[in-house]
Each structure stands twice: as C-alpha cells, then as structure tokens.
Amino acid sequence: MSESARYEEHRARISVEVRHWCERATITGTHAPLSDKAAVLIAAGHLDSPTRQVLTNRRRAGRSIPSIGGFGALRLLTDEYSQAVERIGTQRFRPAQLLYKYRANELGRKLQSYRSAVVTSTAHYGNGVWAMRRDRRLGVHLDLEQREALFAALQRTPAPISEAVLERVGDLARGAAARRLSQAAEHTPMAAVGRRAADAVGRGVAPGDDKFADGYDTLLYLAGMLFDRIDSSHLWHSDHFEVQRNQLDLAEELTQIALDTVALRGIRLELDEALRATHSDGGRKQIRARQSALTPVWDQLVERVAALARIGDLLSHAEVQLRSLLAANKASSLDGRIDDLIARSGSRELSAQNTHHVGDQFDGAEELMLTYQSVLYGDISELISRSNGEP
Template sequence: MSDTPRRPSDFETVEERRARVSGQVRAWCEDSRIDGRHEQLSDDAAVLVASGYLDQQTREVLAARRRAGKTIPSIGGFGVLRGISDEYGEVARKVDAMKPGPAQLVFKYRATELAKKLRTMRAAVVHSNSHYASGVRQIRRDRRQGVHLDPQQRDALFAALQRTPAPSGGRWLSEAGNLVRNTAADRLADLSGTGAVAGLGRRVAGVIGRGTDPEHDEFADPYDTLLFLAGMLYDRVDGSATWHSEHFAIQRHQLDLAQELTQIAVDAIALRAITAELADADRSAHGDAAREQIRSRQLALRPVWDQLVDRVAALARIGDLVGQAEVQLRSVSAVRRTMSLDSRIDDLIARSGNRELSAENTHFVGDQFTGVDELLGTYQNALYGDIAALTAWSDSGEREG
C-alpha cells in the first residue's frame, strides 16, 4: 500500500459521494433516527436553531450579539432543557388524565419538581445580569449597537430553546407508570398523607431519569432529526482547527456556517408548522374538492423538504471532507516535527559514521510531503462544490424573501 495520502477522488466520484451522503441523511431523517449515540448540541448551535422559532428582529439581535462575542447564559446544555420540558409536558398530561388518588399524587410530585427546575432554568437564561444590560445607560448603549434583547425577546428565546432538537428520552413514562401500578393500592393509600408518597415520587423520578439506553439516537419526528443533524454538523465543522486554519481561509469566507444553520432552521420549522396545519385541515375537510386542494398543497411542499435534506447533506459532506483533511494535516504536522529533528539526527548518525543511513532517513521524511499541496487543493475544490450549492440555496431564498 502506498504511503502517499489519499484524496477524496481516490474513493468515489463527486456524484457518488453526493448520492451516498444525501441518501444517508434522508434515511436518518425519514426514520427519525441517527445511527449511534451523540453529544447534545453546543449552546452556540442550540441558539442558532432556536432562532428559527423567533421573529426576524430577534434573529438579527442574536446575530449581532454573536458577532460581538456576547453569549447566552449556559445551563449545562439546552438539550437537557428540552428533555426536562418534554418530560414535564408528558407528566402533566398524565396527571390530568388520572383519577384523583394516591397514584396521581406521585405524578403530581414529579410534575412539581420538574416545574421547579424549569423556573430555575428560565431565571438563569432570562434574568442574567452578567449577560444582559440592566442599567439605563447600558441598555441604551446596547440598543445603539443592536445587541440588546428585551425581556420579552429573552422569554421567546427561552421558549424556543425548550424545543432544542435532542434524542428522545425513551420509554420512561410507561416504566414509571408500571412502578406505581406495581405498588399495591392499599399501600399507596397508607402512604398518602404520611409524606412517604414523596419517597415513591423520588423513585419514579429515578426511573424517569434513568430511562432506557438505546443503541441509537431516536427523535420526535423527521424535522427534529434534520435540525439535530444540522446543528451537530455545525459543531463538527466550526469546532475543527483545520476549518479555522489558513488552508481553508477562502472557504470560510465563502460559507457563513452560523447563517446557514439559522436559515435551515427557519425553513425547517416553517415547513413543519405548515405541514401540521395542512394535516389538521385535511382531517376536518368536508368534500372531495376540499381534500384534493389540501393534498395538492401538500405535494407542492415536498420539494421544500427535499431541498432541506440536500442542504444538510451538503453540510455533512463538508464535515466529512474537513475531517479527512484534519487527519492528513495531523500526519503532515507529525512529519514536520520529525524533519525539525533532522540536524540532530544527522549529527548523531555522522558521529557513528553511517552517513548513508542519514541520507536515507532524510529522503524518507521528505517523501511524506509528496502530493500534500495537491491533496489540500483537492479538498479545497471538493469543498468549493458543496459550499457553492449551499450559497446558491441561500441566495435564492433571500431573493424570494
């Protein structure tokens, strides 16, 4: 096997690579599942996705804050906030559906605990004096700079962050219900009024917190899957030292990753809302003509979904290429470190009288650089094609807007 670094074209053509990645992204989204387990989105990615739920003015303020280096208060990951918010909603619905009694008290206890956590998280995100201007002069200054978020905008942001795409928590609610049902009714009656129901409530919380440990990440719907993928790919590319190196300075100028993720989120969230409204209208429609009209509009939206999948697939291809380039540049860096030792190696070998070995070693190290510039050029050209596709979609969206 050759030691020369391999380039993307050594494995597959551009068309084959696009088809493979697009097919994989589409399959994940349609199955609402991504193979393997993944970290929650970074705060930066979560805020960019949340921007899709907000009005244009608030999005512009958030973009200005990002450019100015102003962050949003962190609460340990907004994927955690999504999990708690979903859990609270399901437990609250469970409480409303249950008959009054000791079993209901257990779930009420859990709902109270979750509501308390949400209030604490909201206070941290909405009322942080270290992140938002509080004095009159500070507020006026931030408004002039376009970085001030009003309390109402912060509330809207927190509500949007509660919908941060994250893997589903598993079948915890049914497991918690089984725990309550397996506790004898008379035992529950004995516990009620003694404070021991809270103890059972904590056990239920343990079951809920433990949940299941699935092999793959599963999501609420295809849209959440697509948004999580887009955010994850943003984190992957933006977190790469290679992407921020001088080698890809032109590509960084061509593609604003934050803007791209925001636009994907805006379009995906709007499509989900319109699709849901059309589904509701279809269920309540009377007459074939009305249903036909609704279904024609649903068909008209399919290309929008296809384009969103293609945009995320383009991000995935960029992420793959940047990852490959990162591996190659690490190898080059290691070789350069070896070459920096050449003079010391030469001295040592010269003292042993084996100059032939020294020359051989120098040639071997130098050979490692064969084709490196060409390799990076290949990565840059491959990135250019995917970036050109993304910017074309973005430009067309702005013209239509």
C-alpha cells in the same frame, strides 16, 4: 472507479443516509447533546426577524446567552414536565395522581429556575437605563419579551430521546436498583446470585439508537451536530480554509436551515388540520396539491444538511491525512538528521540538504490542502446555491 466517480458516490450515499434517518426519526448510535451555540442558532429559527438580527449582532460582538448546563437537557425536562401534567388528568387512582402532581411541581420549579437564569441575567443583558441605551445603539439589546421568546424556543432544542421520557426515568430507577442489589450481595455467599439478579434487573437500561420526536427534529439535530463538528475543527479555522470560511457563514446557514424547517413543519401541520376539517372533494384535492408542492422544500433542506455532512467528512479526512503526512515527514526528517549527524562525526551544523528536507514537509501539506480546498469549494458553492433557492 475514478476519484471523481468515488466522490459523487460518496455524496449520494450521504444524502440517502440523511433522508433515511429523517424518515425514521432515528439516528444510528447515541450522540451527545448539541452545544449551547448550536442550540441558540436553531432557536433563532423559531423567532421573528428583529430578534434574529439582535442574536446575530450579539454573536458577532461576542455577547453570549446565559448557560444552564445544556439546552438539550432543557428540552428533555420540558417534555417530561408536559407528560407529567398530562398524566395527572388521565389517572383514575388518587395516589397515582398525587405522584404525577408531585413530579410536575418539582419539574415546574426547575423550569422556572432555568427561565429566570436565561431571561433575567444581569451579567448578560444591560442592567439600567444607560446600559440598555448603549446596547440598543449597538443593536445587541434583547427586550424582556424577546428573552422570553428565546427561552421558549430553547425549550424546543432538538435532543435525542432513547425512549419516552417517563419510561426513561423508569430505566434509571431500574439501573439504580440493580446497583444497590449488586452492592448488597457483594462479599456474601450469595454474591454470584446477586450479580445475576442485578444484571436481570438492569437489563433494560442499555442505550440504543437515538430517537426523535419527528423527522423535523431529526433534521435540526443533524444540522446542529454537523455545525458543532465543523466549528470545532482546528483545520476549518486554520489559514488553509480562510477563503472557504469567508464563503460560508456556518452560523447563518444553521439558522436559515432552522427557519425553513420550522416554517415547513408549521405549514404542513396547518394543511393536515385543514384536510381533516374539509369534507368536499374539491377542497381536499386542492389541499393535497399544496402538500405535494412542499415536497421539493423538504428535499432541499435534506440536501443542505447532507452538504454540511459532506463538509464535515471532508474536514475529518483532511485532518487525518494531514496528521499522517506531517508525522511521516517528521520521522523522515529525523532519520535524515540522525544520518547527517553520524556522517559529520560531531559537526554541529545542519546540512543544506537536511534543511530543505524539513521544508519539504510543508510543501506536501500545502499540496494536500489545495486538493481539499478544491473539493470543499464545490460543496460550499452547492450549499450556497441551495440556500439561495437556486435550482
């Protein structure tokens, strides 16, 4: 199989994998929460155009958003709070109601604390008339209402949830109980029995594949995870890929993917509601036709995320090969220097041949980077065309 055919097969395999994950709302393995940078870019997809522009201006000016230790955790906290509030009204027994009410109050206080940190931080937003005027002139001022909207959007940050939030709390409790049981039995005649019992109690805490609320959250998380992967690549920020970085604004691409995904989810939900409320055959047929018309939009979003995945893979391969190439060249150069040193019997001058050999390693690296630049150019061109809605 030719190199071109292998590359095309790899592209197709990534697209199929991304689509499969989104359809199942599950990503194989466990993954870290998104960075704050990715979370804010995705949150911008929930906001209006003026607020998105201010966030873009702030990012380019180096103005950050207050951190609370991870917006993925904020999403989980918000979901747990909503479930606790919902459970209060479904419990028949008062002790259970009081338990969920206590938990809801506790979570509500945490959410309010985080809201204050994000919305009212004087260290991140202009404090005083002159500071606000200056920030407005620079296009980086967020009004209080915009900050509230941003916090609400950050509460929807896509985050992997292995199981229902309250069930996850139960698993954590079982894990803690298992540790206490094992510690209590240690250094006693029942130590072996205690360890087996602890294993049985804690058996439910093993992590599985990451699950998400729906396919849209899965797609957004994948896009954010790939953004973090590419943005953290030293090679991506090197001189080798300066042209490619100028071609593709990663941050803007992530926001646009989020904007289209959020809009698609909202429209599809409205169409589903309209379909349930419509009883005429003609009306239902028209709604189904509109639903079918949205299928290409979803397909395009999947391909845009798959394109980011291909870029991420390409950079990872390039980094591995570059490290291997430089390590091999360094070892080869060292061997030559040792032989030259022995041959010269103490001479302290490097031979011209050895100097050229040291320089050859950079020629090999440049040739390798030219190959990856060429492949990456094709992926970025395709991604940009999809972003612009071209066929």
